[in-house]
Amino acid sequence: MEQIKIIDTCIFHEYVGNDQAEVELMIDLFTQQSSTYYAELKIAYTHDDKNEWHDVAHKLKGMASFTGAEQLYQSCKTAQDNYECSKNDKSLILRTIEHNIEQATIFLKTIKGHE
Amino acid sequence: MEYYPSNRFEYTHAIKKNTIDGPHAWRCLHFEFRDLPEDNDIEKLAQKIFKIFESLEGCFYFDPRLRMTAFCKMGETVIIDDISYKIKNLIKGNFMCRIGEQKLLQNGILSMQFLFSPTSDEKQKLSQEFIVQERINRQNDVVMIVEDDLFARNIAKNALQSKFKVIEIDDGAKATQEYLAHSPDVLFLDIHLPNKKGYQILKEIMEVDPQAYVVMLSADAARDRVMSCMQNGAKGFIAKPFRGDKLYDYIRKCPTIRVYC
Numbered sequence: 001m002e003q004i005k006i007i008d009t010c011i012f013h014e015y016v017g018n019d020q021a022e023v024e025l026m027i028d029l030f031t032q033q034s035s036t037y038y039a040e041l042k043i044a045y046t047h048d049d050k051n052e053w054h055d056v057a058h059k060l061k062g063m064a065s066f067t068g069a070e071q072l073y074q075s076c077k078t079a080q081d082n083y084e085c086s087k088n089d090k091s092l093i094l095r096t097i098e099h100n101i102e103q104a105t106i107f108l109k110t111i112k113g114h115e
Numbered sequence: 116m117e118y119y120p121s122n123r124f125e126y127t128h129a130i131k132k133n134t135i136d137g138p139h140a141w142r143c144l145h146f147e148f149r150d151l152p153e154d155n156d157i158e159k160l161a162q163k164i165f166k167i168f169e170s171l172e173g174c175f176y177f178d179p180r181l182r183m184t185a186f187c188k189m190g191e192t193v194i195i196d197d198i199s200y201k202i203k204n205l206i207k208g209n210f211m212c213r214i215g216e217q218k219l220l221q222n223g224i225l226s227m228q229f230l231f232s233p234t235s236d237e238k239q240k241l242s243q244e245f246i247v248q249e250r251i252n253r254q255n256d257v258v259m260i261v262e263d264d265l266f267a268r269n270i271a272k273n274a275l276q277s278k279f280k281v282i283e284i285d286d287g288a289k290a291t292q293e294y295l296a297h298s299p300d301v302l303f304l305d306i307h308l309p310n311k312k313g314y315q316i317l318k319e320i321m322e323v324d325p326q327a328y329v330v331m332l333s334a335d336a337a338r339d340r341v342m343s344c345m346q347n348g349a350k351g352f353i354a355k356p357f358r359g360d361k362l363y364d365y366i367r368k369c370p371t372i373r374v375y376c
Contacts, residue, residue, distance in 0.1 A: 015270060015356050022273055026266070033265050058307065062334050063266040065356040 004070045006100075007107045011068030027108045030067055034060065034101045041079070041097065045090050053090070054083035060097070067108070072100040126161040127224065144168070145226040149215070152231060154207045163205050164229075167198060177217070177225050202229065209234040242295065242323050249298035255280050256372050259299035261290045261316065262332060263308050267355060271303060274359025275366075278374050287311030291319045294327075300371045303353070303362065306333040306340070314347065321348040328369045332357070 016026045037060040044052035061076035063069075075096045082089065129143045146161055202212040215228030258275050259282040262268040272281050282297050284290055287308030294302060302320070306313035313331060320327050330351040331344045341352045351365045366372055 015358055017273070017359070026269065029266055029269060055307070058334065059264050062264050062355055065334070066266055066270060 004074060006069065006071055006103045007111075008068035008070055009111065011070075012108075012111070015066045015068075024112050026067070027112045030063065030108060031105050033063060034072075034105065037063070038098060038101055041094060045087070045094055048087060050083050054080055057083065064104075067104070069100070069104040072097070072104050075100050126157065128161065128165050143222075143224040145220065145224045147215075147226065147228045148231070149228060150231045151229075152206060152208050152210050152233070160205055164202055167201055171198075177219055206231065243325070246295070246298045246324050247326070250300060250371050256374050257282060257297055257299040257301075258366065259284065259294065259297060259302045261285075261287070261302065261308065261313070262305040263287075264305070267305075267332070270357070270359065271362060274362055279366075287313070287316055290316045291323070294320050295323065298324075300328060301366050301369050302327065302329045304329055304331055304349075306331055306335070306344075314344070317344065317347050317349060328365075328371070330362075330365045 013023075016023055037056055040056045041053065041060065043049075044056055057076050057079035061073055061080060064073040064076055075093065079090075079093045079097060082093065085093075125145065125147050127143065127145045144165070146164065148157060148160070151157065151160070199212045199214050203210065206212065210231050210233055213230045213232070215230045217225070217227045220226050256279050258279045260268055260271045260275075261284045262271065263285045265285070268283055268285065272283060275281050282293065282299060284293050288310035290304070290308070290311065304313045304316060308316070313333075317329055317331070320329060325348070327348070329349050330353060331341075331349045332353050332355060333340065334355040344352055350368070353361055353365070
Protein backbone atom coordinates (compact mmCIF):
# COMPACT_ATOMS: atom_id res chain seq x y z
CA MET A 1 0.00 0.00 0.00
CA GLU A 2 1.42 3.32 -1.08
CA GLN A 3 2.17 5.58 1.85
CA ILE A 4 0.73 9.06 1.77
CA LYS A 5 3.64 11.47 1.46
CA ILE A 6 4.37 14.47 3.61
CA ILE A 7 5.23 16.40 0.41
CA ASP A 8 5.07 14.98 -3.10
CA THR A 9 7.92 17.01 -4.61
CA CYS A 10 6.78 16.26 -8.18
CA ILE A 11 3.43 17.86 -7.48
CA PHE A 12 5.09 20.70 -5.61
CA HIS A 13 7.29 21.60 -8.58
CA GLU A 14 4.46 20.99 -11.05
CA TYR A 15 2.44 23.83 -9.51
CA VAL A 16 5.08 26.04 -7.96
CA GLY A 17 7.68 25.62 -10.67
CA ASN A 18 11.45 25.23 -10.50
CA ASP A 19 12.68 28.79 -10.30
CA GLN A 20 14.59 28.85 -7.00
CA ALA A 21 13.52 32.39 -6.07
CA GLU A 22 9.87 31.55 -6.63
CA VAL A 23 10.21 28.23 -4.81
CA GLU A 24 11.63 30.00 -1.75
CA LEU A 25 8.92 32.65 -1.90
CA MET A 26 6.16 30.06 -2.01
CA ILE A 27 7.69 28.02 0.82
CA ASP A 28 7.79 31.15 2.99
CA LEU A 29 4.21 31.83 2.02
CA PHE A 30 3.19 28.29 2.96
CA THR A 31 4.90 28.57 6.34
CA GLN A 32 3.21 31.90 7.06
CA GLN A 33 -0.21 31.08 5.65
CA SER A 34 -0.54 27.58 7.16
CA SER A 35 0.14 29.10 10.55
CA THR A 36 -2.58 31.72 9.97
CA TYR A 37 -5.11 29.15 8.78
CA TYR A 38 -4.33 26.87 11.74
CA ALA A 39 -4.97 29.76 14.14
CA GLU A 40 -8.30 30.48 12.40
CA LEU A 41 -9.26 26.81 12.58
CA LYS A 42 -8.50 26.75 16.29
CA ILE A 43 -10.71 29.80 16.85
CA ALA A 44 -13.52 28.14 14.89
CA TYR A 45 -13.09 25.04 17.06
CA THR A 46 -13.13 27.08 20.29
CA HIS A 47 -16.30 28.94 19.29
CA ASP A 48 -17.84 25.80 17.79
CA ASP A 49 -18.38 27.75 14.54
CA LYS A 50 -19.10 24.93 12.09
CA ASN A 51 -19.28 27.10 8.97
CA GLU A 52 -16.03 28.88 9.73
CA TRP A 53 -14.38 25.51 10.48
CA HIS A 54 -15.57 24.21 7.10
CA ASP A 55 -14.38 27.30 5.19
CA VAL A 56 -10.93 27.43 6.80
CA ALA A 57 -10.41 23.69 6.34
CA HIS A 58 -11.36 24.17 2.67
CA LYS A 59 -8.77 26.93 2.21
CA LEU A 60 -6.02 25.00 3.99
CA LYS A 61 -6.86 21.95 1.89
CA GLY A 62 -6.51 24.08 -1.23
CA MET A 63 -3.08 25.30 -0.21
CA ALA A 64 -2.01 21.72 0.62
CA SER A 65 -3.07 20.60 -2.86
CA PHE A 66 -0.87 23.25 -4.52
CA THR A 67 2.19 22.19 -2.50
CA GLY A 68 1.79 18.41 -2.79
CA ALA A 69 1.30 18.19 1.00
CA GLU A 70 -0.68 14.96 0.77
CA GLN A 71 -0.99 14.13 4.46
CA LEU A 72 -2.12 17.66 5.23
CA TYR A 73 -4.55 17.52 2.31
CA GLN A 74 -6.16 14.36 3.71
CA SER A 75 -6.51 15.70 7.24
CA CYS A 76 -8.03 18.96 5.93
CA LYS A 77 -10.45 16.99 3.77
CA THR A 78 -11.47 15.04 6.87
CA ALA A 79 -11.96 18.33 8.72
CA GLN A 80 -14.04 19.81 5.89
CA ASP A 81 -16.21 16.70 5.39
CA ASN A 82 -16.83 16.35 9.16
CA TYR A 83 -17.51 20.00 9.94
CA GLU A 84 -20.59 19.01 11.97
CA CYS A 85 -18.88 16.39 14.12
CA SER A 86 -18.46 16.72 17.90
CA LYS A 87 -15.89 18.95 19.54
CA ASN A 88 -14.03 15.90 20.78
CA ASP A 89 -13.63 14.60 17.24
CA LYS A 90 -12.65 18.05 16.04
CA SER A 91 -9.99 18.19 18.74
CA LEU A 92 -8.36 15.06 17.31
CA ILE A 93 -8.58 16.37 13.76
CA LEU A 94 -7.04 19.67 14.88
CA ARG A 95 -4.08 17.90 16.45
CA THR A 96 -3.53 15.86 13.29
CA ILE A 97 -3.59 19.00 11.18
CA GLU A 98 -1.13 20.73 13.48
CA HIS A 99 1.23 17.75 13.22
CA ASN A 100 0.87 17.61 9.41
CA ILE A 101 1.62 21.33 9.09
CA GLU A 102 4.77 20.95 11.20
CA GLN A 103 5.97 18.00 9.13
CA ALA A 104 5.23 19.74 5.82
CA THR A 105 7.00 22.91 6.96
CA ILE A 106 10.12 20.98 8.02
CA PHE A 107 10.17 19.09 4.72
CA LEU A 108 9.74 22.23 2.64
CA LYS A 109 12.63 23.88 4.46
CA THR A 110 14.89 21.08 3.22
CA ILE A 111 13.84 21.94 -0.33
CA LYS A 112 14.67 25.53 0.39
CA GLY A 113 18.13 24.45 1.51
CA HIS A 114 17.89 25.12 5.23
CA GLU A 115 18.74 22.55 7.89
CA MET B 116 -29.47 81.41 -23.67
CA GLU B 117 -26.93 81.22 -20.87
CA TYR B 118 -24.39 78.51 -20.12
CA TYR B 119 -23.07 77.56 -16.72
CA PRO B 120 -20.12 75.21 -16.03
CA SER B 121 -22.11 72.72 -13.97
CA ASN B 122 -24.20 71.42 -16.88
CA ARG B 123 -26.94 73.92 -16.19
CA PHE B 124 -28.61 75.76 -19.02
CA GLU B 125 -31.22 78.46 -18.93
CA TYR B 126 -33.62 79.57 -21.59
CA THR B 127 -36.25 82.27 -21.51
CA HIS B 128 -39.17 82.59 -23.92
CA ALA B 129 -42.66 83.95 -23.96
CA ILE B 130 -45.83 82.11 -24.85
CA LYS B 131 -49.29 83.45 -25.51
CA LYS B 132 -51.92 81.70 -23.45
CA ASN B 133 -55.12 82.33 -21.69
CA THR B 134 -54.31 83.18 -18.12
CA ILE B 135 -56.22 84.25 -15.08
CA ASP B 136 -55.22 87.80 -15.99
CA GLY B 137 -57.12 87.60 -19.23
CA PRO B 138 -57.36 85.85 -22.60
CA HIS B 139 -54.35 85.63 -24.91
CA ALA B 140 -52.00 87.17 -22.43
CA TRP B 141 -48.25 86.85 -22.85
CA ARG B 142 -46.51 84.85 -20.23
CA CYS B 143 -42.76 84.73 -19.96
CA LEU B 144 -41.28 81.37 -19.00
CA HIS B 145 -37.75 80.71 -17.84
CA PHE B 146 -36.43 77.15 -18.11
CA GLU B 147 -33.44 75.83 -16.24
CA PHE B 148 -32.09 72.47 -17.49
CA ARG B 149 -29.85 70.45 -15.18
CA ASP B 150 -27.67 67.52 -16.26
CA LEU B 151 -29.10 67.55 -19.74
CA PRO B 152 -27.49 64.57 -21.52
CA GLU B 153 -25.01 65.27 -24.30
CA ASP B 154 -26.11 65.16 -27.94
CA ASN B 155 -29.23 67.14 -27.11
CA ASP B 156 -29.65 70.59 -28.65
CA ILE B 157 -30.76 72.85 -25.82
CA GLU B 158 -32.47 75.46 -27.91
CA LYS B 159 -34.41 72.91 -29.95
CA LEU B 160 -35.43 71.08 -26.80
CA ALA B 161 -36.63 74.27 -25.12
CA GLN B 162 -38.67 75.20 -28.17
CA LYS B 163 -40.27 71.76 -28.25
CA ILE B 164 -41.21 72.08 -24.58
CA PHE B 165 -42.73 75.48 -25.25
CA LYS B 166 -44.77 73.98 -28.05
CA ILE B 167 -46.08 71.36 -25.59
CA PHE B 168 -47.11 74.14 -23.23
CA GLU B 169 -48.76 76.09 -26.03
CA SER B 170 -50.69 72.99 -27.08
CA LEU B 171 -52.21 72.48 -23.64
CA GLU B 172 -55.70 73.81 -23.43
CA GLY B 173 -56.98 75.86 -20.61
CA CYS B 174 -56.07 78.71 -18.40
CA PHE B 175 -52.40 78.87 -17.47
CA TYR B 176 -51.64 79.80 -13.89
CA PHE B 177 -49.03 79.47 -11.19
CA ASP B 178 -50.01 78.57 -7.66
CA PRO B 179 -47.51 80.42 -5.42
CA ARG B 180 -48.56 78.52 -2.33
CA LEU B 181 -47.96 75.11 -3.87
CA ARG B 182 -45.27 76.52 -6.15
CA MET B 183 -46.84 74.62 -9.00
CA THR B 184 -47.75 75.54 -12.57
CA ALA B 185 -50.94 74.21 -14.06
CA PHE B 186 -53.40 74.52 -16.89
CA CYS B 187 -57.02 74.58 -15.90
CA LYS B 188 -60.00 74.04 -18.20
CA MET B 189 -63.60 73.39 -17.28
CA GLY B 190 -62.66 72.27 -13.80
CA GLU B 191 -59.97 69.86 -15.00
CA THR B 192 -56.41 70.66 -14.08
CA VAL B 193 -53.25 69.42 -15.72
CA ILE B 194 -50.23 70.17 -13.59
CA ILE B 195 -46.95 70.65 -15.36
CA ASP B 196 -45.34 67.76 -13.43
CA ASP B 197 -47.75 65.38 -15.13
CA ILE B 198 -46.33 66.14 -18.57
CA SER B 199 -42.72 65.25 -17.73
CA TYR B 200 -43.19 61.96 -19.61
CA LYS B 201 -43.75 63.96 -22.82
CA ILE B 202 -40.48 65.79 -22.22
CA LYS B 203 -38.67 62.47 -21.57
CA ASN B 204 -39.63 61.37 -25.10
CA LEU B 205 -37.93 64.42 -26.58
CA ILE B 206 -34.54 63.44 -25.15
CA LYS B 207 -31.93 61.34 -26.97
CA GLY B 208 -31.05 58.27 -24.90
CA ASN B 209 -32.91 56.68 -22.00
CA PHE B 210 -33.23 59.50 -19.50
CA MET B 211 -35.86 60.41 -16.95
CA CYS B 212 -37.09 63.98 -16.66
CA ARG B 213 -38.39 65.44 -13.43
CA ILE B 214 -39.68 68.93 -12.97
CA GLY B 215 -37.91 70.53 -10.03
CA GLU B 216 -38.38 73.90 -8.41
CA GLN B 217 -40.94 76.25 -9.87
CA LYS B 218 -41.09 79.89 -8.80
CA LEU B 219 -42.29 83.26 -9.84
CA LEU B 220 -39.42 85.67 -10.33
CA GLN B 221 -39.62 89.30 -9.32
CA ASN B 222 -40.32 90.56 -12.82
CA GLY B 223 -43.26 88.18 -13.21
CA ILE B 224 -41.32 85.56 -15.15
CA LEU B 225 -42.24 82.01 -14.25
CA SER B 226 -39.14 79.85 -13.71
CA MET B 227 -39.07 76.04 -13.95
CA GLN B 228 -36.29 73.50 -13.42
CA PHE B 229 -36.02 70.39 -15.57
CA LEU B 230 -33.84 67.73 -13.97
CA PHE B 231 -32.49 64.84 -16.03
CA SER B 232 -31.08 61.50 -14.88
CA PRO B 233 -30.19 58.29 -16.74
CA THR B 234 -32.44 55.25 -16.37
CA SER B 235 -30.81 52.04 -15.14
CA ASP B 236 -30.76 50.81 -18.77
CA GLU B 237 -28.89 53.91 -19.83
CA LYS B 238 -26.45 53.62 -16.91
CA GLN B 239 -25.76 50.06 -17.96
CA LYS B 240 -25.20 51.13 -21.57
CA LEU B 241 -22.85 53.94 -20.48
CA SER B 242 -20.86 51.48 -18.29
CA GLN B 243 -20.52 49.03 -21.18
CA GLU B 244 -19.34 51.76 -23.55
CA PHE B 245 -16.80 52.94 -20.96
CA ILE B 246 -15.43 49.42 -20.48
CA VAL B 247 -15.04 48.82 -24.23
CA GLN B 248 -13.31 52.19 -24.74
CA GLU B 249 -10.93 51.57 -21.82
CA ARG B 250 -9.81 48.29 -23.35
CA ILE B 251 -9.24 49.88 -26.76
CA ASN B 252 -7.40 52.93 -25.43
CA ARG B 253 -4.96 51.41 -22.94
CA GLN B 254 -1.49 50.18 -23.85
CA ASN B 255 -1.39 46.88 -21.96
CA ASP B 256 -3.58 43.85 -21.38
CA VAL B 257 -5.04 43.47 -17.91
CA VAL B 258 -5.86 40.30 -16.04
CA MET B 259 -7.77 40.37 -12.77
CA ILE B 260 -7.65 37.59 -10.17
CA VAL B 261 -10.38 37.47 -7.51
CA GLU B 262 -9.22 34.84 -5.03
CA ASP B 263 -9.08 34.97 -1.24
CA ASP B 264 -6.47 32.21 -0.90
CA LEU B 265 -3.10 33.98 -0.90
CA PHE B 266 -1.26 30.89 -2.10
CA ALA B 267 -3.50 30.28 -5.13
CA ARG B 268 -3.42 33.99 -5.91
CA ASN B 269 0.38 33.98 -5.90
CA ILE B 270 0.56 30.93 -8.14
CA ALA B 271 -1.64 32.75 -10.67
CA LYS B 272 0.17 36.08 -10.32
CA ASN B 273 3.63 34.50 -10.72
CA ALA B 274 2.48 32.82 -13.93
CA LEU B 275 1.00 36.00 -15.44
CA GLN B 276 2.87 39.09 -14.25
CA SER B 277 5.69 38.87 -16.79
CA LYS B 278 3.22 39.39 -19.66
CA PHE B 279 0.23 41.22 -18.15
CA LYS B 280 -0.76 43.85 -15.69
CA VAL B 281 -2.24 41.75 -12.87
CA ILE B 282 -4.90 43.11 -10.51
CA GLU B 283 -5.43 41.05 -7.33
CA ILE B 284 -8.61 41.18 -5.28
CA ASP B 285 -9.12 39.09 -2.14
CA ASP B 286 -12.64 40.10 -1.11
CA GLY B 287 -15.85 39.32 -2.98
CA ALA B 288 -17.51 42.55 -1.82
CA LYS B 289 -15.01 44.66 -3.80
CA ALA B 290 -14.93 42.52 -6.95
CA THR B 291 -17.61 44.18 -9.12
CA GLN B 292 -16.50 47.69 -8.23
CA GLU B 293 -12.85 46.88 -9.01
CA TYR B 294 -13.90 45.21 -12.27
CA LEU B 295 -15.60 48.44 -13.37
CA ALA B 296 -12.58 50.47 -12.27
CA HIS B 297 -9.99 48.38 -14.18
CA SER B 298 -11.98 46.86 -17.09
CA PRO B 299 -9.80 43.75 -17.25
CA ASP B 300 -9.53 41.74 -20.45
CA VAL B 301 -9.75 38.49 -18.47
CA LEU B 302 -11.14 37.83 -15.00
CA PHE B 303 -10.25 34.70 -13.02
CA LEU B 304 -12.93 34.43 -10.36
CA ASP B 305 -12.97 32.06 -7.39
CA ILE B 306 -16.35 30.67 -6.40
CA HIS B 307 -15.81 30.52 -2.63
CA LEU B 308 -15.10 34.08 -1.54
CA PRO B 309 -15.69 36.01 1.67
CA ASN B 310 -18.66 38.45 1.73
CA LYS B 311 -19.98 37.62 -1.74
CA LYS B 312 -19.88 34.36 -3.67
CA GLY B 313 -18.40 34.04 -7.13
CA TYR B 314 -21.81 33.16 -8.66
CA GLN B 315 -23.27 36.47 -7.53
CA ILE B 316 -20.26 38.44 -8.78
CA LEU B 317 -20.43 36.67 -12.15
CA LYS B 318 -24.10 37.64 -12.48
CA GLU B 319 -23.40 41.30 -11.59
CA ILE B 320 -20.51 41.58 -14.00
CA MET B 321 -22.39 39.96 -16.89
CA GLU B 322 -25.22 42.47 -16.37
CA VAL B 323 -22.85 45.39 -16.69
CA ASP B 324 -20.52 43.88 -19.28
CA PRO B 325 -22.12 41.09 -21.35
CA GLN B 326 -18.81 40.78 -23.25
CA ALA B 327 -16.89 40.00 -20.03
CA TYR B 328 -14.38 37.17 -20.31
CA VAL B 329 -14.72 35.39 -16.97
CA VAL B 330 -13.10 32.09 -16.02
CA MET B 331 -14.20 30.50 -12.73
CA LEU B 332 -11.82 28.88 -10.24
CA SER B 333 -12.80 26.27 -7.68
CA ALA B 334 -11.56 23.24 -5.78
CA ASP B 335 -14.99 21.70 -6.41
CA ALA B 336 -15.34 20.72 -10.06
CA ALA B 337 -18.72 18.99 -9.82
CA ARG B 338 -20.44 18.82 -13.21
CA ASP B 339 -23.58 20.70 -12.18
CA ARG B 340 -21.47 23.51 -10.75
CA VAL B 341 -19.45 23.81 -13.95
CA MET B 342 -22.62 23.80 -16.09
CA SER B 343 -24.25 26.42 -13.90
CA CYS B 344 -21.30 28.78 -14.30
CA MET B 345 -21.17 28.31 -18.06
CA GLN B 346 -24.90 28.96 -18.34
CA ASN B 347 -24.43 32.21 -16.45
CA GLY B 348 -21.86 33.49 -18.91
CA ALA B 349 -18.50 32.16 -17.71
CA LYS B 350 -16.16 31.28 -20.57
CA GLY B 351 -14.45 28.48 -18.64
CA PHE B 352 -13.82 26.68 -15.39
CA ILE B 353 -10.45 25.75 -13.87
CA ALA B 354 -10.27 23.24 -11.01
CA LYS B 355 -7.80 23.89 -8.20
CA PRO B 356 -4.95 23.15 -7.91
CA PHE B 357 -3.97 24.50 -11.31
CA ARG B 358 -0.74 25.09 -13.14
CA GLY B 359 0.04 28.55 -14.42
CA ASP B 360 -0.05 27.44 -18.04
CA LYS B 361 -3.66 26.34 -17.59
CA LEU B 362 -4.55 30.00 -17.17
CA TYR B 363 -2.91 30.75 -20.52
CA ASP B 364 -5.14 28.17 -22.23
CA TYR B 365 -8.04 30.53 -21.57
CA ILE B 366 -6.19 33.81 -21.94
CA ARG B 367 -5.18 32.90 -25.50
CA LYS B 368 -8.85 32.58 -26.44
CA CYS B 369 -9.83 36.02 -25.10
CA PRO B 370 -10.64 38.25 -28.10
CA THR B 371 -9.31 41.49 -26.56
CA ILE B 372 -5.90 40.13 -25.55
CA ARG B 373 -3.17 41.56 -27.74
CA VAL B 374 -0.04 39.97 -26.23
CA TYR B 375 1.14 36.87 -28.02
CA CYS B 376 1.16 34.02 -25.52
